[in-house]
Amino acid sequence: MRRRDFLGAGLAAVASSAAPPKRPNIVLIYADDVGYGDLGCYGATSVKTPNLDKLAAGGLQFSNVHASSATCTPSRYSMLTGQYAWRKKGTNVLPGDAALVIPPGTPTVASILKDQGYTTGVVGKWHLGLGNGNVDWNGEIAPGPLEIGFDYSFVIPATGDRVPCVFVENHRVANLDPADPISVSYTTPFPGQPTGKDNPELLRMHPSQGHNQTIVNGVSRIGYMKGGKSALWVDEDIADTLTAKVVGFIEKNKAKPFFLYFATHDIHVPRIPHQRFIGKTTMGPRGDAIAELDWCVGEVLKALDRNHLANDTLIMFSSDNGPVVDDGYKDQAAEKLGAHKPAGPLRGGKYSIFDAGTRVPMLARWPGHIKKDSRSNALISQVDFPATFAALAGGNVPSGGGPDSTNVLPALLGQSQTARERLVEHAGTLALVEGDWKLISPSKGARRNEATNTELGNDPEPQLYDLAKDIGETNNVAAKFPERVRAMTATLEKIRAAE
Ligand code: NG6
Numbered sequence: 001m002r003r004r005d006f007l008g009a010g011l012a013a014v015a016s017s018a019a020p021p022k023r024p025n026i027v028l029i030y031a032d033d034v035g036y037g038d039l040g041c042y043g044a045t046s047v048k049t050p051n052l053d054k055l056a057a058g059g060l061q062f063s064n065v066h067a068s069s070a071t072c073t074p075s076r077y078s079m080l081t082g083q084y085a086w087r088k089k090g091t092n093v094l095p096g097d098a099a100l101v102i103p104p105g106t107p108t109v110a111s112i113l114k115d116q117g118y119t120t121g122v123v124g125k126w127h128l129g130l131g132n133g134n135v136d137w138n139g140e141i142a143p144g145p146l147e148i149g150f151d152y153s154f155v156i157p158a159t160g161d162r163v164p165c166v167f168v169e170n171h172r173v174a175n176l177d178p179a180d181p182i183s184v185s186y187t188t189p190f191p192g193q194p195t196g197k198d199n200p201e202l203l204r205m206h207p208s209q210g211h212n213q214t215i216v217n218g219v220s221r222i223g224y225m226k227g228g229k230s231a232l233w234v235d236e237d238i239a240d241t242l243t244a245k246v247v248g249f250i251e252k253n254k255a256k257p258f259f260l261y262f263a264t265h266d267i268h269v270p271r272i273p274h275q276r277f278i279g280k281t282t283m284g285p286r287g288d289a290i291a292e293l294d295w296c297v298g299e300v301l302k303a304l305d306r307n308h309l310a311n312d313t314l315i316m317f318s319s320d321n322g323p324v325v326d327d328g329y330k331d332q333a334a335e336k337l338g339a340h341k342p343a344g345p346l347r348g349g350k351y352s353i354f355d356a357g358t359r360v361p362m363l364a365r366w367p368g369h370i371k372k373d374s375r376s377n378a379l380i381s382q383v384d385f386p387a388t389f390a391a392l393a394g395g396n397v398p399s400g401g402g403p404d405s406t407n408v409l410p411a412l413l414g415q416s417q418t419a420r421e422r423l424v425e426h427a428g429t430l431a432l433v434e435g436d437w438k439l440i441s442p443s444k445g446a447r448r449n450e451a452t453n454t455e456l457g458n459d460p461e462p463q464l465y466d467l468a469k470d471i472g473e474t475n476n477v478a479a480k481f482p483e484r485v486r487a488m489t490a491t492l493e494k495i496r497a498a499e
């Protein structure tokens with residue numbers, strides 16, 4: 001069953017007739033591990049997010065938007081390509097030396113917008129692999145973002161907690177001294193290089209799980225690296241560095257339509273915000289990282305205002321997966337959580353097939369086109385971004401591209417309160433959301449991730465929840481509605497079997 005089968009003809013007609021006359025710039029701020037309850041506008045009180053709240057007040061706040069998956073790589077893969085990542089092998093959380101998982105030539109949000117005349121840029125966390133395997137970090141690093149539609153890239157190759165701890169700008173490691181070349185291995189330590197495992201006395205932040213390999217900046221990471229001293233990032237400065245690149249991109253490209261994908265490092269581990277955010281909340285580094293994230297958003301808003309671009313720009317904010325408290329470092333996130341609920345009313349979290357794994361905040365502002373201070377419960381998946389942004393730019397997804405992507409532009413602009421009829425959530429197993437109902441496929445996976453203290457939602461029996469009455473997925477009504485379980489299982493099977 002393909003996307004067109006699900007898209008009512010009526011909705012398709014609305015989408016084309018409602019296409020706005022002017023093509024806006026698109027700025028997508030994509031945060032890492034921010035949960036449904038982590039922002040002021042979504043009910044958080046232990047952390048103040050004035051800039052995100054301002055963004056929400058200036059536009060539309062969504063309550064039923066889903067990342068495609070409960071972790072980073074598959075969500076980003078789906079969001080950029082419009083294909084559910086569970087259809088594509090090799091899209092689980094990647095090591096920092098993985099090859100690019102999006103084959104050049106695949107239509108992506110970036111290539112589609114570039115074809116429509118947009119200048120396209122990505123700044124921040126990449127985590128979709130670089131090169132063809134066996135990357136030489138001292139030479140030309142390709143293929144990468146530039147080969148799949150971006151005109152400019154400045155990226156963290158994988159994550160803040162994975163080596164190499166350097167930025168890659170276009171095809172090269174930034175600030176690299178050729179006399180001090182970089183080596184990276186995910187299997188073998190480099191003799192003489194301290195690790196978290198052998199030299200815990202050198203650490204300023206200790207792992208709670210894994211994260212005990214090469215030490216960079218007093219923090220041990222996943223993977224081994226050596227060399228590249230002048231290129232190593234300083235964790236405290238990552239948000240400033242990325243934000244400066246983002247502002248620079250906006251200023252440089254303000255005369256023509258642009259698409260900017262700002263993939264923040266915050267609030268992923270290791271959570272080491274700049275000194276000026278320390279103590280902004282009573283929640284320790286996790287809360288302070290949210291304050292830092294909010295600052296980044298404020299700088300983008302200011303840059304748009306300063307350059308008189310606010311009215312010509314669709315600015316969006318979302319997250320790649322749900323929240324996690326202890327994600328492998330002893331950073332007091334659990335001890336200092338207090339009354340804060342990272343997932344709001346939802347069950348589970350990052351890694352989970354319960355809704356907190358994928359249901360994430362999403363905000364959209366485009367003055368004059370999206371009504372201020374509005375709300376939407378439309379069901380949307382981030383896999384819809386390619387078809388939706390294509391429509392916004394006046395184009396299409398090229399044939400064969402974005403097989404799971406639905407054009408939800410009317411809902412994105414607040415002209416319609418409905419979007420998809422159904423979507424698939426992905427963690428270890430799959431779940432189908434259809435209207436108010438959610439079916440979680442039986443799975444033999446672990447029920448809990450003990451290390452992160454997350455309920456994963458796996459169960460050998462099917463689970464059925466009525467999300468309208470039970471958003472917290474506490475009451476499994478599968479036994480009461482066997483016919484619905486059968487029908488939804490069959491629908492999910494059809495979607496799974498489609499290519
Ligand atoms: C896990 C890491 C976690 C985080 C995650 C990926 C350990 C014990 N845990 O394997 O810290 O890096 O991978 O997160 O190593 S994501 O947001 O990029 O998907």
Ligand code: CA
Pocket residue numbers: 032033071072268320321
């Ligand atoms: Ca993530």
